[in-house]
Amino acid sequence: xxxxxxxxxxxxxxxxxxxxxxxxxxxxxxxxxxxxxxxxxxxxxxxxxxxxxxxxxxxxxxxxxxxxxxxxxxxxxxxxxxxxxxxxxxxxxxxxxxxxxxxxxxxxxxxxxxxxxxxxxxxxxxxxxxxxxxxxxxxxxxxxxxxxxxxxxxxxxxxxxxxxxxxxxxxxxxxxxxxxxxxxxxxxxxxxxxxxxxxxxxxxxxxxxxxxxxxxxxxxxxxxxxxxxxxxxxxxxxxxxxxxxxxxxxxxxxxxxxxxxxxxxxxxxxxxxxxxxxxxxxxxxxxxxxxxxxxxxxxxxxxxxxxxxxxxxxxx
DNA sequence: CTAATTTGACCTGC
DNA sequence: GCAGGTCAAATTAG
Numbered sequence: 001x002x003x004x005x006x007x008x009x010x011x012x013x014x015x016x017x018x019x020x021x022x023x024x025x026x027x028x029x030x031x032x033x034x035x036x037x038x039x040x041x042x043x044x045x046x047x048x049x050x051x052x053x054x055x056x057x058x059x060x061x062x063x064x065x066x067x068x069x070x071x072x073x074x075x076x077x078x079x080x081x082x083x084x085x086x087x088x089x090x091x092x093x094x095x096x097x098x099x100x101x102x103x104x105x106x107x108x109x110x111x112x113x114x115x116x117x118x119x120x121x122x123x124x125x126x127x128x129x130x131x132x133x134x135x136x137x138x139x140x141x142x143x144x145x146x147x148x149x150x151x152x153x154x155x156x157x158x159x160x161x162x163x164x165x166x167x168x169x170x171x172x173x174x175x176x177x178x179x180x181x182x183x184x185x186x187x188x189x190x191x192x193x194x195x196x197x198x199x200x201x202x203x204x205x206x207x208x209x210x211x212x213x214x215x216x217x218x219x220x221x222x223x224x225x226x227x228x229x230x231x232x233x234x235x236x237x238x239x240x241x242x243x244x245x246x247x248x249x250x251x252x253x254x255x256x257x258x259x260x261x262x263x264x265x266x267x268x269x270x271x272x273x274x275x276x277x278x279x280x281x282x283x284x285x286x287x288x289x290x291x292x293x294x295x296x297x298x299x300x301x302x303x304x305x306x307x308x309x310x311x312x313x314x315x316x
Numbered sequence: 317c318t319a320a321t322t323t324g325a326c327c328t329g330c
Numbered sequence: 331g332c333a334g335g336t337c338a339a340a341t342t343a344g
Contacts, residue, residue, distance in 0.1 A: 142321060144336060157335070161320090173335090 128186045133174055138192055140172065151175065160194055168194035 128136075139161035147154045153176035160168040170192045177185045 141319090143338090145321095145323075146334065146336095149333060155334085159336095 124191075125187055125189050128188070129177070130184055130186070131182050133184045133186065136186075136188075138170070148175065151177075152179070153177070160192060162192075162194035166194040168192050170194075 140158040141161045141163075142156060142158050144157035145154050146157070155173050155175040158172045158174065160166075160170045162168040170188070170190045172186055172188045174184055174186045177183050
């Protein structure tokens with residue numbers, strides 16, 4: 001729970017994470033160069049393709065994640081970031097509602113079959129604002145959609161596909177919060193307890209605007225004061241797994257449909273044409289204050305690798 | 317056929 | 331009573 005409970009090999013783990021992250025940063029730099037050259041010459045001539053680099057970057061961050069997983073019980077103080085536009089107060093519901101348990105009616109009429117469900121758990125929540133509905137590597141199943149008061153777009157509700165076969169309680173909500181440029185807010189509740197059986201990750205995207213217009217991706221943590229590093233925390237999980245796909249999605253969908261928000265907005269993007277990628281698309285992972293009054297592992301890492309304060313940014 | 321999505325009904329907290 | 335969250339039958343997709 002507290003930092004004091006960190007394993008004594010923390011220093012070692014930290015060094016390994018630092019190494020991995022530095023390598024990732026270096027690779028991202030290289031990628032930037034590769035793409036720049038590609039744009040200038042009309043074809044990549046570097047020894048490493050952009051795709052190779054992305055793969056390596058992903059691997060680097062994945063390694064970091066796995067290292068962090070060693071510290072299973074660690075907690076990290078979290079806080080909120082300004083996400084710019086309107087913040088739907090409902091996003092904070094997880095904190096205000098105690099685990100109210102379930103209310104199960106014992107009657108057996110058809111109407112009462114819907115009585116048994118749990119209200120929001122008190123586990124930590126975090127949000128990701130992204131120009132696309134990024135894939136976080138987990139299998140989600142949509143179970144509802146609701147029009148939200150004073151919101152222009154409906155909120156979509158997802159639960160882990162393995163809720164029943166593995167009892168995984170992770171859920172998320174995705175809501176479009178901005179039209180132009182498109183911006184989606186995904187709010188995650190709880191951590192996955194399922195074994196991620198690596199279902200081929202679905203790419204969830206929206207393709208209504210040019211990739212050159214899209215804003216950065218923001219990630220913020222909130223809720224309880226615990227940002228555990230256990231399992232595959234979406235912070236890094238989504239980060240690592242979505243970088244490559246975001247390349248593809250923005251390229252492959254720009255001339256696609258102009259679908260509206262009332263549909264599920266979920267698409268599988270089969271395109272593999274990464275070489276065609278050429279847009280400058282900033283992806284910013286913003287971790288607000290990340291102050292480490294509890295020895296925040298992430299901020300420790302960030303500081304160690306000399307990222308610019310709380311923000312590190314990749315520009316592709 | 318199975319799994320996922322859609323969508324209106326239902327439930328809970330305020 | 332209202333708004334948000336969840337359920338589950340019906341429908342659609344693979």
